[in-house]
Amino acid sequence: MDIQKIVAELKNCPCGRAHTVDIRAVEIGSNMTSRTGEILEREGFPQNILLVADDNTLGVSEGILDSLNAHGFTMKKLIYSDLKLARAEQVAEIEALSADVDGILSVGTGSLNDICRAAARRVGREFAIFATAPSMDGFGSDTAPILRNNFKETWPGVQPSVIIADTGILARSPVELKAAGLGDMIAKYVAITDWRVSKILTGEYFCENIERLTLDAVNKCVSLAEKLPTEDEEAAGAVMEALVISGIAMKFAGCSRPASGAEHMVSHFLECYKCVNGIWPDYHGKKVGVASLLISNAYRRIVQTVEKVEAGVDPLDVDKLLSLFDPAFHDEIRALNTAPITDIVDPQALNERWQDIRQTVLHYIPEQSVLLAAMRAAGGITDIEGIHVSPELMRDALHGHAYMRHRIYLSRLLPMMGMDIMDFVQI
Numbered sequence: 001m002d003i004q005k006i007v008a009e010l011k012n013c014p015c016g017r018a019h020t021v022d023i024r025a026v027e028i029g030s031n032m033t034s035r036t037g038e039i040l041e042r043e044g045f046p047q048n049i050l051l052v053a054d055d056n057t058l059g060v061s062e063g064i065l066d067s068l069n070a071h072g073f074t075m076k077k078l079i080y081s082d083l084k085l086a087r088a089e090q091v092a093e094i095e096a097l098s099a100d101v102d103g104i105l106s107v108g109t110g111s112l113n114d115i116c117r118a119a120a121r122r123v124g125r126e127f128a129i130f131a132t133a134p135s136m137d138g139f140g141s142d143t144a145p146i147l148r149n150n151f152k153e154t155w156p157g158v159q160p161s162v163i164i165a166d167t168g169i170l171a172r173s174p175v176e177l178k179a180a181g182l183g184d185m186i187a188k189y190v191a192i193t194d195w196r197v198s199k200i201l202t203g204e205y206f207c208e209n210i211e212r213l214t215l216d217a218v219n220k221c222v223s224l225a226e227k228l229p230t231e232d233e234e235a236a237g238a239v240m241e242a243l244v245i246s247g248i249a250m251k252f253a254g255c256s257r258p259a260s261g262a263e264h265m266v267s268h269f270l271e272c273y274k275c276v277n278g279i280w281p282d283y284h285g286k287k288v289g290v291a292s293l294l295i296s297n298a299y300r301r302i303v304q305t306v307e308k309v310e311a312g313v314d315p316l317d318v319d320k321l322l323s324l325f326d327p328a329f330h331d332e333i334r335a336l337n338t339a340p341i342t343d344i345v346d347p348q349a350l351n352e353r354w355q356d357i358r359q360t361v362l363h364y365i366p367e368q369s370v371l372l373a374a375m376r377a378a379g380g381i382t383d384i385e386g387i388h389v390s391p392e393l394m395r396d397a398l399h400g401h402a403y404m405r406h407r408i409y410l411s412r413l414l415p416m417m418g419m420d421i422m423d424f425v426q427i
C-alpha cells in the first residue's frame with residue numbers, strides 16, 4: 001500500500017485541511033514475516049528495540065525474530081501469555097522496560113498495539129506494528145483506549161511509523177477476528193451518513209476526498225466478504241488495508257468522524273457497561289458490526305417511514321438520561337449534556353432539510369439485506385445474543401449512546417422530532 005501516494009493525491013485538498021500522517025510505510029503482503037527486519041531497517045526504525053507480543057501472536061509470526069536478528073536489531077522481549085485487555089498496569093510495565101531502548105515493536109493486534117502506542121508516547125519512543133489479525137481499524141490511531149480501574153479512558157499515543165502485515169498470517173487468523181474487521185468497516189456507512197447529516201444541519205467541517213477514500217475501502221471489503229472464512233490472502237489483505245486506510249482517514253480529518261458514528265457509540269455504551277461490571281467486553285469490531293446493522297436498519301426505516309417532520313426544542317431530561325447509565329458515569333454524562341449539542345441545531349432547519357437528510361441516508365447506507373448478507377458470508381455475528389447483550393441492555397444503549405459525546409448523530413436528533421429509535425429497530 002503506497003501511503004505516500006495517498007498523501008500526495010490529497011495535497012491541497014479543497015476542504016482546506018492539510019492531510020498529513022506520521023506513518024512512513026505500510027507493507028501488507030505475502031511472506032512479510034521474513035522481511036520485517038529488512039523493512040524496519042529500510043525505514044530507519046531504531047535498532048535497539050523492545051518487542052511486545054503474547055504467546056499467540058508471536059507463535060503465528062514464525063521467522064520474525066530471525067528476520068530482526070539478521071538485520072542487526074537487538075531486542076528485549078515482553079511476552080504475555082494471552083493479552084485481551086489494555087490496562088494501565090501494562091502501559092506502566094512497557095514504560096519501565098523502555099528506558100534503555102529506542103523503539104517499541106508491537107507484534108499483534110488491538111490491545112497489544114494500544115498498550116505499546118500509549119507507552120511509546122509517554123517515554124517518547126518510536127513505535128511500529130506487526131499486525132497478526134485484521135480485526136479493527138485502530139492500527140494508525142494516535143490515541144489508545146486504556147482501562148484504569150475498569151474505566152475505559154482515551155490516552156494519547158503515537159502513530160506507528162511503520163505497519164507491517166503478512167497476508168498469510170492474516171488469512172489464517174480466526175474467522176471471528178476477520179469478521180470483526182468487516183464489522184468495524186460496515187460502520188463507516190453510518191459514520192459517513194452521520195457526518196453528512198451534521199454538515200447539512202450545522203455546517204460541520206466535511207471532506208469529500210476522505211469520504212471517497214473511506215467508502216472505496218469499505219466497498220472493497222464488502223465485495224470480498226464471502227472469501228473471509230477461507231484462508232484467502234487477498235481478502236484478508238484487503239480488509240487489513242481498508243482498516244489501515246480508515247485509521248488514516250481519521251488522522252486526515254483530525255477527528256474520528258469518517259470512521260465512527262452512532263453505531264460506535266452504541267458499542268461504546270455496551271463496552272462501558274461491561275467493563276464497569278467486570279465483564280470481558282468482547283472484540284471491538286464484533287460489537288460494532290452488530291450495532292452497525294441495528295443503526296443502519298433504523299436509519300433507513302426512519303427516512304422511509306417519516307416523510308415530513310415538525311421538530312421542536314430538544315426535550316432533554318438529564319435525570320431520566322442518567323438512569324440509563326451506571327452511577328460511575330453520571331458526572332461525565334451530566335457534564336457532556338449540560339449545554340446539549342442540540343443547542344446548535346435549529347429545529348426549523350431540521351424541518352426544511354429533512355428531504356436532504358432522507359436522501360443522504362438512502363444514498364449512503366446500503367439496504368439491510370446487503371449488509372446482513374455480507375456479515376453472514378464473512379462468518380460474522382449479526383445478533384445481540386452473539387455479543388452477549390440482553391434486549392434490555394441494548395434498549396438502554398440505543399436510548400443512551402448518542403449522549404456520550406458532544407457530537408451530532410441522526411439518532412441524537414430523534415427526540416427533537418418526537419421519535420423513539422425503538423420504534424424502528426428489531427432486537
Ligand SMILES: [Zn+2]
Pocket residue numbers: 013014015016017019207208209210
Ligand atoms: Zn480534504
Ligand SMILES: [Zn+2]
Pocket residue numbers: 136137184264284288
Ligand atoms: Zn472501530
